[in-house]
Amino acid sequence: MFHILVVDDDKNTRRLMQAVLETENYTVSTAENGEEALDVLEREHIDLVVLDIMMPKMDGYAFTSAIREANNDMPILMVSAKQLPEDRHKGFIVGTDDYIVKPIDTEEFLLRIRALLRRARIASDHRITVGDVVLDYDAMTVSRGDETIELPQKEFLLLFKLLSYPGRIFTRIQLMDEIWGADSETGWETVTVHIAKLRRRFEGWKEFEIQSVRGLGYKAVKDV
DSSP states (O other): OOEEEEEOSOHHHHHHHHHHHHHTTOEEEEESSHHHHHHHHHHSOOSEEEEOSSOSSSOHHHHHHHHHHTTOOOOEEEEESOOSHHHHHHHHHHTOSEEEESSOOHHHHHHHHHHHHHHHHHHHHTEEEETTEEEETTTTEEEETTEEEEOOHHHHHHHHHHHHSTTOOBOHHHHIIIIIOTTOOSOTHHHHHHHHHHHHHTTTOTTEEEEEETTTEEEEEEOO
16 A cells, blocks of 8 residues: 655645545655655655645755655655746756646546556666567666667666656656756757657657657657
8 A cells, every 4th residue: 555645734735635545545644844744754654745835944845855865766746836837847856756736636636646656666667668668777778579779878768758657748848857957058959859869769669659749848659
């Protein structure tokens, strides 16, 4: 059974989220701020954190930064009333895995939780399977039947990221920040170049494709 930590300074929000999650048979712990959440993590094994941003003592951004600086890749879902693009961007830059805006739609909330937990299992296994295609993170290879292709690091990480979130649109800036790093001096055009290389390498592979979304970015689509 998965254990989820809900971190929010609003008592009613914590109770609502706890009730929704427990209805789905998740084990739930709660905390009022980032400092209290860190104490919970020291005592208990947590599979996923649902996290508000604006909190006293330690806000959601600072908590997420602390977790990532400790090399903890536990899934984090930010849930906030902050709706501006720069708020979302900051959340992803410090290391959140997903971001939704309050007031929450409970069905969407649960769907995102399930997706994050599923992808966390993929990450722990370091493998993605798409039909007959296997992406091996440790070897940075893509295999199908007797054919194995070893990719350059950035190409592999780009493909692994897209196929970890099939159907989700990533902007070039998001991909730059996550794969090349927010401090990289490389222009976002390099993402376009690497996408083109991946398309050439896997042209004719029917299991998946990388699609451009005009004006937005890219997404991977599984065809199996």
